[in-house]
Amino acid sequence: MVEAQDIPTATTSIVADGQPDSKTRRYDRQLRLWAATGQSALENAHILVISGSATSTSILKNLVLPGVGKFTILDHANVTPEDAGNNFFLEGSSSIGKSRAEEAVRLLGELNDGVVGIADTSNVEELLEKDTSYFTSFTIVIAHNLEPKLLETLATLLWSDDSFPPLVTVRSAGFLAEFFVQFHEHTVVESHSETAPSLRIDKAFPALLDYSLSLDFSAMDPTDHTHIPYVIILVRALEDWKKAHDGKAPQTYHEKKTFKAAVLDLKVKFDEENFDEAESQAYRCWTETGVPSEIATLFQDPRLSSLTPTSPPFFHLLSALQKFTLEHPYTLPLTSTLPDMKASTTSYIHLQKLYKARAEEEKERFKTLLAVPIDDSVVDSFVKNAHALKVLRGRKWGTLDADHSLLINALASSPKQTAIHLSLSALSALTVKQSGDISVEALTAEVRSLLPPSSELPEEFSDAVGEVARAPTADLPNTAALLGGLIAQEVIKVITKQYVPISSYCTIDLVDTWTGVI
Amino acid sequence: MGSQFTDWQGRYYHIDQVLDKPGPRTDPAFLAGDGVKDFLRNQAKILVIGAGGLGCEILANLALTGFKDIHVIDMDTIDISNLNRQFLFRTKDVGKPKATVAAEFIMKRVPGVKVTPYFGKIQDKDDDYYLQFNLVICGLDSVEARRWMNATLVNLVDPENPESLKPLIDGGTEGFKGQARVILPTITSCYECSLDMLNKPTAFPICTIANTPRLPEHCIEWASVLEWPRVKGDKKLDTDDPEHIGWLYTAASARAKEFNIEGVTWSLTQGVVKNIIPAIASTNAIISGKSRTLETTESVDNTHPAAACCNEAFKIATSSAAYLNNYFMLIGTDGVYSYTFEHEKRDDCPVCGGESLELSISSEFTVEQLIELLVEKQDIQIKKPSLSTPTTQIYLQAPPQLEEATRPNLTKKVSELVPPEGEVTVTASTLPFNLSLRVTYT
Numbered sequence A: 001m002v003e004a005q006d007i008p009t010a011t012t013s014i015v016a017d018g019q020p021d022s023k024t025r026r027y028d029r030q031l032r033l034w035a036a037t038g039q040s041a042l043e044n045a046h047i048l049v050i051s052g053s054a055t056s057t058s059i060l061k062n063l064v065l066p067g068v069g070k071f072t073i074l075d076h077a078n079v080t081p082e083d084a085g086n087n088f089f090l091e092g093s094s095s096i097g098k099s100r101a102e103e104a105v106r107l108l109g110e111l112n113d114g115v116v117g118i119a120d121t122s123n124v125e126e127l128l129e130k131d132t133s134y135f136t137s138f139t140i141v142i143a144h145n146l147e148p149k150l151l152e153t154l155a156t157l158l159w160s161d162d163s164f165p166p167l168v169t170v171r172s173a174g175f176l177a178e179f180f181v182q183f184h185e186h187t188v189v190e191s192h193s194e195t196a197p198s199l200r201i202d203k204a205f206p207a208l209l210d211y212s213l214s215l216d217f218s219a220m221d222p223t224d225h226t227h228i229p230y231v232i233i234l235v236r237a238l239e240d241w242k243k244a245h246d247g248k249a250p251q252t253y254h255e256k257k258t259f260k261a262a263v264l265d266l267k268v269k270f271d272e273e274n275f276d277e278a279e280s281q282a283y284r285c286w287t288e289t290g291v292p293s294e295i296a297t298l299f300q301d302p303r304l305s306s307l308t309p310t311s312p313p314f315f316h317l318l319s320a321l322q323k324f325t326l327e328h329p330y331t332l333p334l335t336s337t338l339p340d341m342k343a344s345t346t347s348y349i350h351l352q353k354l355y356k357a358r359a360e361e362e363k364e365r366f367k368t369l370l371a372v373p374i375d376d377s378v379v380d381s382f383v384k385n386a387h388a389l390k391v392l393r394g395r396k397w398g399t400l401d402a403d404h405s406l407l408i409n410a411l412a413s414s415p416k417q418t419a420i421h422l423s424l425s426a427l428s429a430l431t432v433k434q435s436g437d438i439s440v441e442a443l444t445a446e447v448r449s450l451l452p453p454s455s456e457l458p459e460e461f462s463d464a465v466g467e468v469a470r471a472p473t474a475d476l477p478n479t480a481a482l483l484g485g486l487i488a489q490e491v492i493k494v495i496t497k498q499y500v501p502i503s504s505y506c507t508i509d510l511v512d513t514w515t516g517v518i
Numbered sequence B: 001m002g003s004q005f006t007d008w009q010g011r012y013y014h015i016d017q018v019l020d021k022p023g024p025r026t027d028p029a030f031l032a033g034d035g036v037k038d039f040l041r042n043q044a045k046i047l048v049i050g051a052g053g054l055g056c057e058i059l060a061n062l063a064l065t066g067f068k069d070i071h072v073i074d075m076d077t078i079d080i081s082n083l084n085r086q087f088l089f090r091t092k093d094v095g096k097p098k099a100t101v102a103a104e105f106i107m108k109r110v111p112g113v114k115v116t117p118y119f120g121k122i123q124d125k126d127d128d129y130y131l132q133f134n135l136v137i138c139g140l141d142s143v144e145a146r147r148w149m150n151a152t153l154v155n156l157v158d159p160e161n162p163e164s165l166k167p168l169i170d171g172g173t174e175g176f177k178g179q180a181r182v183i184l185p186t187i188t189s190c191y192e193c194s195l196d197m198l199n200k201p202t203a204f205p206i207c208t209i210a211n212t213p214r215l216p217e218h219c220i221e222w223a224s225v226l227e228w229p230r231v232k233g234d235k236k237l238d239t240d241d242p243e244h245i246g247w248l249y250t251a252a253s254a255r256a257k258e259f260n261i262e263g264v265t266w267s268l269t270q271g272v273v274k275n276i277i278p279a280i281a282s283t284n285a286i287i288s289g290k291s292r293t294l295e296t297t298e299s300v301d302n303t304h305p306a307a308a309c310c311n312e313a314f315k316i317a318t319s320s321a322a323y324l325n326n327y328f329m330l331i332g333t334d335g336v337y338s339y340t341f342e343h344e345k346r347d348d349c350p351v352c353g354g355e356s357l358e359l360s361i362s363s364e365f366t367v368e369q370l371i372e373l374l375v376e377k378q379d380i381q382i383k384k385p386s387l388s389t390p391t392t393q394i395y396l397q398a399p400p401q402l403e404e405a406t407r408p409n410l411t412k413k414v415s416e417l418v419p420p421e422g423e424v425t426v427t428a429s430t431l432p433f434n435l436s437l438r439v440t441y442t
């Protein structure tokens, strides 16, 4: 429901009677997930997908439908009879011999009039040699089963500057697959966390405290008494408790029990649900509101100590947040979102107003701590999500394979996932070296060459390598569809900067139906 | 089927790699090569329930993997809000039956595949109809329909006839979450066995709606639950009709203004009355069959469930790899997290368990209270139950004469009508089976 309330800000184009326009209706369901801000980021994105394989078109289908701005398929190949059999975005045998990029772009384009598709029949290898700026001009680049040398060149290119686009590498063979998102840094404000921010009952702000003390519970009309919101009950009960206990909140098990009993004792009738609610929420009185440890960790970020006026706004906001938490009452800014609780309309709305007014004051204070001017709507969203901010730091593609100690650790901690990764690495390497049958022996020898001498291969290795040898060049429709769903989802998270994208290798085994990370 | 004309050389190059050879974990009984290909392409007959978000994905994946005789049932027509993920439909198709449009599209795109649509309800079909299939895949968004399908397939099982056991693959999705599961009726845990895993629909107490609204949702509920019937009488509220939503929006806005409540919007109004869980294309692709089970929920589709479902169908039909035992869940809000596990069969499952459900109540409990308890119970999920014992009709919801005749029992104590350890049979129009309770008193 909280998500749904965000939509009005998103849907700007509403016709007279409030009914949304046809674009808003088309995107209704997804707007409930990422709102207008996410949709606008998506519509401004230009995605490059290297190859028009079944997996590539599956990924694109799930980006074209929700309305990505532009996409380019880079593929110089023509459609083979094999391609025509496993790709839904080719028209059977009638596509054979035509440009794979052009056919796929034409058929994907039919899914959404609002999306621009570009077929580029250049050769990836030549482009990588001649025009590197081509690749850095996109929002994000996706490469499926690209040969290792080209993939390495591309990954190195896109890693060479912080401002270059993220790269999604995808490899699959038969029932097995993996993908990886290469990015330097990714910050998330709207992580859509399910954790609610503190109501700060233990550190009641003056207006809240004054209001709860101004009420004379015992002299109240019985109906009003049944409608005192639990927040007020607890603030009051805690204040009374502290007066009798040297200003301290309940600490021991016994004290907590006594406190809860005292809350229930305030009832004038046995069926007053608001007091039951207060009792069940009593833990809020002794759970000290401070800075959550995940957020405190972010204050150690090296970006904060080297802040300049041109640093990304996120870090200026984070720096202001840190300063804010160093002032009384040493918390994050107050939330203005009040959960529903047993209360009358007037008592609830009054409480909501107190929270909103205080949240507004704290936000104004927060703004004075900012070193650079930042748009109000950005500040609003940051303050609202301050309890669930994320900073992710990624790795370059290939870092794992280049470091023996990392590989050994991965084999020990995630054996079956690493077995898939290594088998697919061996396959990419072998495919360039030899043609014809790929044997389990040849793959195993290749894997051994990636590992330090005399490393033990885990038990699960034979399962993975055997599956790869069974279907080394198979782009199975179901595997492609699963990858299409998973990868499009990660790409949307990266582009919209909402939710939390994966920052490790994701491996997939569709024999035993599981996904795992390394 | 004239497959020699459409199966061009190389068409099944990708799929055949896993059909020509076993993998390290493939069952030794797998017969690689022509036999399994012939079964998949010329004999297997598969039924897809639902042609919505998951259904579109499922149909495309099945067709590409080589199933050539596919049937699809769906009772809905295409709405504009389907187009952002149900990729077999175009703007020109709005208003047409989903099953028909989907079938035509697949047949055009994947030559040689026959898709037979049925625009109607699953309840329209009898046992003989369901017996003709090798497999059933469910990509539905309705709990009620899934319970019906599940119970029907469990009841279809005849121990004398192994062919009567039809594997059911069920998919569901919600936002960034998805799931797929394999049900072997009577052998593994069934849909009913896991009913308590469903999220409980959000319900607002009537007194809040009527007297103390606090949230915009309360005002919207008031408009749809109380104000609509008061003003419109017997006229049915159609949540797909923009004029009806507009009316509710106006009414809810006025009420919100009166109570100083902020936040009633058109979008929220539609979300609350249709119980919409957000949907995007990518999750559908993944499970093309996961199970979210809010009743009256507008489906929430992400694509991964569909892929997982079709992969299980392919493995079951070909034995090229072991199938899922028996539940796969995927959550994508924070990274990619999945969980594969065996959901256990419930001995007291009213559909596949065989044992009655034990229910212990106070000897002071009235029939009315028992009915309330049953409606509340998460593992039963029943609306308007009728109760009887082998000798007595305790309370019947219909027909009106019998309702009237049994109504006086509502205020009687259950213990006056049912002996300790006595059996009570519970029926409801929404349940495709009878629920058997054994009542004990405290």
Ligand SMILES: [Zn+2]
Pocket (backbone or CB within 6 Å): B189, B190, B191, B192, B193, B345, B346, B349, B350, B351, B352, B353
């Ligand atoms: Zn069962």
